[in-house]
Amino acid sequence: MSSPRVVQMEPPDDSVVTVDLTHKAADLWDRIRRGFGMPDLVADEVTNRQIQYLAHPAALSRLFHRSYRYLYHIVDELEARGLPTEIALLPLVESGFDPMAYSSSRAAGLWQFIPSTGRYFNLRQNEWIDERRDIIASTDAALDYLERIYDMHGDWHLALASYNAGEGTVLRARKANEAKGLPTDYLSLDLRKETRDYIPKLQALKNIIARPELFGIELPHVPNRIYFDMIDTPPGVDLALVARLTETPLDELVALNPAYRKPVIPEGKHQLILPADKVEVFKARLDEAQPRWKTYQLQRKDSLQVIAKRFGLTLTQLLQINGLDSSRKAKPGMTLLVPAGADVSEVLPLSELIPDMPTEEDIRNAGKGKKRR
Template sequence: MTDPFRLLAALAAALALSACSTLPSEPPPLATAPAAASPDAAAVATATPARPAAAPVAPATPAAADPPAEAIDPLRPDRPVDLEAPGARTDLWQRVRNGFAVPDLDDELVTRHERWYASRPDYVRRMTERGGRYLFHIVEEVDRRGLPMELALLPFIESAFNPQALSSARASGIWQFMPATGRDFDLRQNLFRDDRRDVLASTRAALDYLTRLFNMFGDWHLALAAYNWGEGNVQRAIRRNEAAGLPTDYLSLRMPAETRNYVPKLQAVKNIVANPAAFGLALQPLENHPFFLAVPIERDIDVALVVELAGITAEEFHQLNPQLNKPVILAAGTPQVLLPYDNAGAFVRRLAAHRGPLASWTAWTVPRTVRPAEAAKLAGVSEAQLVQINRIPAGMLVKAGSTLLVPRSAQRTADVPPQVADNAVIALTPERPPLRRVVYRARANDTVASVARRFGQSAANVARWNDVSTKARFAPGATVIVYVPQTATAAAPRRQAASAGTTRSAAKAAPPPRAAKAPARRPTR
């Protein structure tokens, strides 16, 4: 394990200083719905296993003279964090203003969005307070790349800086990456983590993507439109205007309403940041230093233990590490966690003094397709606990090769290997094939038993579907509801019913789930 005492020298000065205060987690984002925070928190509360017995972890030998490289600003690991540096106490908002470089957009939509924000000061306050956790690190990365500082404000538009935001089109995180585009930019999405919600990883990916779009279009307004709408759509809109002899700037293109409002909305936020008093608003001061530090994780460790040792709440932990899906952090997939500046030192000191195992959970790969009850027996855990912590719906089988979260045991003490930590998935399949609803007209002398035989179902099921007893007789012409396997063709039940002499039959399938109509926004992101 990394020597935790090496961190203390670097953190000693920081612990005596007051970093940014804890910020509230509201409000709902502008165009997204918040996903459930800390995904398995409820399950952990009721299903945390007892920690297995293990040899005490010996504290490492102090090496206070060594350079404290482990406690770092994760975006500038080569530069020590110094809260006494001349620029640390300057206004971060002024640094943002000084970096504005995108040409201003001035039209009626900008004014409309300015009025919208100005009429909601509480919303602006909550949004900017939440953004204060992450803004310094985004500003650092934008500045390092030499990009316009307007890009640091884009999460205000995308998600209101809510890292748990999830759109109806399944875009996630403060930068609102779609699953496929996230994978294109190396944002892993598996059982244990979703890097689209990782503040640092998604910021890197978003700025990579925006840089690529600017190089493609040579114009920041068009690059931003492509980030929202998709580069292919913007290219086609440009070609249409070129073919019609029309200008191809942002304001001249035909685009969906959301994209039409996208850059004006960002311009409105930019104008408010530039001069909040002009809109009757005030921005909470933000100091020009990190809100959080990165602390290395070299062994699998429970989230609950990190929270306990750091002296923070689970909510505070997930605000900085929202990518984690499970109650255990796998060192092979998550080599560092972010902790508030004031709590990183406490975590390091208490970790050094901790005795006993660090993780009570581990990953187990299912060897064959099994029912949850059988999987629980193989894993040595109760079925209720296995189903709850892995969110397995009723009536489902766990397919071979799936990864399940299970309690550690004497037989499972090793940390989860990288291949599992990076690629773990759970695949489920219905225990029985889906059923198709059939409406059947009873003929003379039809009983529950005879109808059940005719359709290859049990009498108990036919009785339950029709709210009658298993010995009931149907009146001629009565409507009888039967369910047959969905895998059967639609014509099969009709032929089967017709051969029985029905007067009318129909295979009425339950309508398939309607495909969610994805909004016009970001078809690739």
């Protein structure tokens, strides 16, 4: 397996990025540039990736636009830990900044954690919530993981390769090169194609963001200010009610709270993420945010058709509200959401915005996905 070929050439003087740190960052992209701290990867594959990205400007623009809700929080966390801000661009490679992204290897969320790694970093995963999709929890977990593997290697390129392929894979590749008397840097390791392409993708995006004018690209304006904030919320409140009380579009609310797998906040202590300018609005109307749902535990001899009728629903509505695409997915012992004063028509649109994640049975039927992280 061949390694990326290093281009042996000095960059022209006008390619050097200079940043005036005496002035406040003009926007979040400017702030990210100021925090770049990883060594640049100079390789043919980086150039090829730049060409591919630039050949599809509409797709590149969509990629950048999807990041605006989440970037400020991620950059804040990176700076608090003293980490290079290139890491804020990693979700562009991992998930295209789509918190609902789900891969064939069962990786979920912005940072694409598989279930086992998610559990290792204490990301809750149950029928109500999957914190691999939670913006705040998954970012904390990803940065914890990246700090750990950087400490292991002392090299950011090897740390990023480990994030993609697993630290064991990279350690074995390093030991194999050591045994042959070969260099053990990222470019010299015998790694699978996905991992060999991984860092060139990130470097290509870094290069474009560092000098967008050089490539004829106009980055979307992302203000250098907080975009969202958190608030404790009572259990049993549905997202549709929160959207109405705060005059927030449903798709915006779901994009900020993608961890919830059902349209209702479950029992226990949970936080809701709202646009920063909506938090005080919600606090002022908190007395109106009363639970409008209850749960029903499915018994062995229960009929979904009968249950739906009992609670004034059609069978289709009962399935939609509970994220089920078939009655066969409803098993004894499952907890179903049923209305207790809710306007069902107000909540149904959420079923299209909250994609259900495959069950273990779905995964077994589809075959095992490729192994990763």
